[in-house]
Amino acid sequence: MAIERSRDSPPPVEGDFPTSGLEKSLADVIAERVREFRVKRGWTVGRFAEICGLSKSMLSKIENAQASPSLATLARLSEALAVPVTAFFRGLSEEQDVIAVRAGAGLDIAHRNSEHGHRYQSLGTMRAPHDSLEPMLVTLTERTDPFPLYQHTGTELIFMITGRMEYCCGGARYLLEPGDTLQFVGEVPHGPGDLISLPIQFLAVKSLGSRS
Structure with a gap:
């Protein structure tokens, strides 16, 4: 099943008829x-x-x-x-064979820092019988209070697209620049640290493993 929105279609507002x-x-x-x-x-x-x-x-x-x-x-x-x-x-089937999301068509996710120059866009969740992938496009345009550290099951991959930042993982800090990747176990406390060069954009992909 392919999920796709036209590249020229504006994001829906309340009252719009669902298109994708x-x-x-x-x-x-x-x-x-x-x-x-x-x-x-x-x-x-x-x-x-x-x-x-x-x-x-x-x-x-x-x-x-x-x-x-x-x-x-x-x-x-x-x-x-x-x-x-x-x-x-409740009742929404999240298992898909294919999920296609056009540029700029990600689903905006509310977050405590969403009103302070931080944007979180879900690129769809691919769920299969034995694993789950959750890609998120994160854009940071302003410096705010220190980020909380997150923990979750499974593993995570960070791919740096633009800007420079230090990313905290456990007791270590990693300098990330465009093209860099960082992979880690989700149970290790992690999150952005020093935002060195704005704007910053990175792709965060969680693999949550088996749902059994």
Whole structure:
């Protein structure tokens, strides 16, 4: 299954009809979950609109997979329904044979530093029966407070695209320049250190291993 967005297509905004395969799959699953949770509470679309502060027409579009809700909208729905945001994605099949993401079409991921010149773009998650790959394009344009160190299962690879930085891994620091790579076990505390030359952009690929 190929997931591809036209190179000339603008990123979707709330209210846009989903265009790519992944967007349609997400819209279908979210529509089903929102409708399911609303009906369980015995609410009409109009009543639900009043509770969550959205228009009746927008809720109708979301429930019919005719609109892609923003993260802010999902947060409102989550609060009104008293369910975690992740509940809206239950039932989404993430196993694909092929995932193609055009330049600039990655999915922006919210992060504590997203409003301070840091951009995190998911390039899709490839899940198979025995492993999982999660590529992320990270762009840093401003210096902020020291980064927290992260830990996770599996392994990770960093490929430096532009800029220069020191990357912390365990008790060591590694100078990374364009073309450099760094691989490490995810359970070792790691994260960006000194941002030497901005803007910085690197590809981070996590391999999470078996899901058994």
